[in-house]
Amino acid sequence: MAPLFLLLLLPALDAARTKPNVVLLMADDLGIGDPGCYGNKTLRTPNIDRLAREGVKLTQHLVPTPLCTPSRAAFMTGRYPVRSGMASRSQVGVFLFTACSGGLPSSEVTFAQLLKDRGYSTALVGKWHVGVHCHNKTDFCHHPLRHGFESFYGISTTNMRDCKPGAGTVFSRAFRWLVFVPLQALGVTLLMLGALRFLGLVLVPPALFILLALLAAAILLLFLAFLRYFRPLNCFLMRNFDVVQRPFTYHNLTQGLVDEATQFIQRNTQTPFLLFLSFLQVHTALFSSPAFTNRSHHGAYGDAAEEMDWAVGRILDALDRLGLANDTLVYFTSDHGAHVEEVTPRGEVHGGSNGMFRGGKANTWEGGIRVPGLVRWPGVLRPGLEVDEPTSTMDVFPTLAALAGAPLPRDRIIDGRDLMPLLRGEIARSEHEFLFHYCNSYLNAVRWHPKNSTSIWKAFYFTPNFSPPGSNGCHDTHVCLCHGRHVTRHDPPLLFDLSRDPRELTPLTPATEPRFHAVLRAMAQAAQRHKDTVPRHVTNQLSMGHLLWKPWLQL
Numbered sequence: 001m002a003p004l005f006l007l008l009l010l011p012a013l014d015a016a017r018t019k020p021n022v023v024l025l026m027a028d029d030l031g032i033g034d035p036g037c038y039g040n041k042t043l044r045t046p047n048i049d050r051l052a053r054e055g056v057k058l059t060q061h062l063v064p065t066p067l068c069t070p071s072r073a074a075f076m077t078g079r080y081p082v083r084s085g086m087a088s089r090s091q092v093g094v095f096l097f098t099a100c101s102g103g104l105p106s107s108e109v110t111f112a113q114l115l116k117d118r119g120y121s122t123a124l125v126g127k128w129h130v131g132v133h134c135h136n137k138t139d140f141c142h143h144p145l146r147h148g149f150e151s152f153y154g155i156s157t158t159n160m161r162d163c164k165p166g167a168g169t170v171f172s173r174a175f176r177w178l179v180f181v182p183l184q185a186l187g188v189t190l191l192m193l194g195a196l197r198f199l200g201l202v203l204v205p206p207a208l209f210i211l212l213a214l215l216a217a218a219i220l221l222l223f224l225a226f227l228r229y230f231r232p233l234n235c236f237l238m239r240n241f242d243v244v245q246r247p248f249t250y251h252n253l254t255q256g257l258v259d260e261a262t263q264f265i266q267r268n269t270q271t272p273f274l275l276f277l278s279f280l281q282v283h284t285a286l287f288s289s290p291a292f293t294n295r296s297h298h299g300a301y302g303d304a305a306e307e308m309d310w311a312v313g314r315i316l317d318a319l320d321r322l323g324l325a326n327d328t329l330v331y332f333t334s335d336h337g338a339h340v341e342e343v344t345p346r347g348e349v350h351g352g353s354n355g356m357f358r359g360g361k362a363n364t365w366e367g368g369i370r371v372p373g374l375v376r377w378p379g380v381l382r383p384g385l386e387v388d389e390p391t392s393t394m395d396v397f398p399t400l401a402a403l404a405g406a407p408l409p410r411d412r413i414i415d416g417r418d419l420m421p422l423l424r425g426e427i428a429r430s431e432h433e434f435l436f437h438y439c440n441s442y443l444n445a446v447r448w449h450p451k452n453s454t455s456i457w458k459a460f461y462f463t464p465n466f467s468p469p470g471s472n473g474c475h476d477t478h479v480c481l482c483h484g485r486h487v488t489r490h491d492p493p494l495l496f497d498l499s500r501d502p503r504e505l506t507p508l509t510p511a512t513e514p515r516f517h518a519v520l521r522a523m524a525q526a527a528q529r530h531k532d533t534v535p536r537h538v539t540n541q542l543s544m545g546h547l548l549w550k551p552w553l554q555l
């Protein structure tokens with residue numbers, strides 16, 4: 001018989017086994033068709049593929065909304081972003097300036113906070129993008145360190161074309177409407193008034209000339225200042241609350257993030273830890289260090305993706321070297337689908353692949369919301385297992401809570417579900433009977449996987465108007481937008497069964513699907529039940545007032 005002390009120790013040993021270290025790897029804008037393990041034949045991603053081989057591959061892993069800021073808010077809190085006010089009602093669905101006042105409210109609980117409270121060391125390395133300040137530049141009310149991360153090294157907002165000289169701008173449409181068109185209009189007006197006055201046809205007061213000229217000069221000056229200062233004011237690297245590199249340099253960026261991440265792991269071999277490594281790749285501006293530049297078969301995009309894969313490999317190597325692999329759950333995903341509209345004026349494709357799926361980033365066709373999902377935990381999860389059931393990036397929150405032995409917050413709705421029973425093969429069905437797909441704050445589509453059925457119904461209340469028509473994205477606006485003339489509303493909703501039509505090519509009709517009306521009725525009821533749980537008066541963190549650049553918040 002085992003000695004008594006051993007019997008007493010067993011639960012503790014078991015707890016140690018079930019309280020793993022956690023490494024969360026999130027790519028930015030990586031499509032489900034990019035990694036080799038999801039079918040790509042030409043991009044080389046051996047390290048991501050290794051995770052699939054040694055762990056579980058999710059083939060229907062979904063983000064609740066296909067843009068960075070709200071998707072990350074949902075990931076970290078396990079909740080639809082409308083619940084926390086992290087879903088925009090305007091065209092701009094993400095934070096574009098570091099000195100804006102919106103962000104993940106302090107009342108929200110992140111997985112980092114939960115795990116920190118259970119004794120984990122926690123770190124964020126890489127991109128944050130859910131806000132920094134509220135009222136002044138010392139409050140750091142939305143900063144990672146206020147959301148459960150004990151250390152932060154990375155960028156507070158997002159990598160953008162405007163951060164890299166010569167890489168173009170994401171603001172070309174805004175410049176056209178806010179700068180070039182008004183300047184042209186003012187110029188033409190001034191010329192016409194001048195001519196009329198010269199011909200003696202109209203008496204134009206000189207003050208009007210001066211006023212119009214001053215207005216034009218002000219617009220021009222603001223535009224030039226934007227061009228000159230956007231980069232230093234927004235593209236900087238932070239360590240905790242301090243700016244450590246301004247603007248950040250790209251050539252050694254990935255190496256720097258990897259060093260930071262591996263040092264954190266090394267410092268925590270004796271304590272359970274949570275590392276969230278949030279890559280800047282493969283968002284534009286694309287970048288890679290010299291060792292990866294011009295090496296891939298996919299130009300700058302392939303170089304960036306392959307360097308990111310290398311970084312994944314370095315993290316796995318560190319876990320092996322330190323003997324931590326068996327005690328560490330590693331998760332890999334992307335914040336949403338690939339950005340299919342990312343094509344440079346010279347025709348270079350700077351966006352990734354969503355495989356066979358329609359659409360991409362910023363729309364809720366499968367290409368925008370279906371992301372890679374890989375989970376490895378040697379000795380616990382069966383290598384090579386494939387799970388085709390609907391799962392969500394919001395599931396990470398309750399999964400980590402359960403693993404760390406942290407009770408879920410009871411004062412709020414958590415939309416994610418513990419993934420472990422599915423990953424361990426203890427259950428075969430996803431606990432998500434319904435999932436809701438949001439375009440900013442608008443409920444865009446509903447997904448229904450009825451119990452005892454193989455069907456995956458998806459009903460769209462509206463779809464984006466692709467431009468040019470017949471293409472696979474919204475090239476005119478660079479990203480698809482969620483309302484007004486940018487969408488087509490559907491009544492009855494557009495219905496697909498993804499189990500038969502994963503590419504969403506042929507909407508069902510009452511003639512092709514006898515259950516058409518019954519299915520839509522059940523989905524409408526579920527959508528209403530869901531809407532009834534969303535509070536109406538949450539502060540909108542992405543309102544124009546919160547999105548605007550505020551000089552007094554500028555670090």
Ligand SMILES: C[C@]12CC[C@@H]3c4ccc(OS(=O)(=O)O)cc4CC[C@H]3[C@@H]1CC[C@@H]2O
Nearest residue numbers: 067068091092093094158170173174478479
């Ligand atoms: C087009 C737009 C300016 C760019 C905005 C944008 C920039 C970067 C993004 O990437 S991610 O951080 O989500 O990964 C997303 C967006 C979405 C909104 C874009 C704006 C809409 C209207 C402005 O002209």
Ligand SMILES: [Ca+2]
Nearest residue numbers: 028029068335
């Ligand atoms: Ca993104």
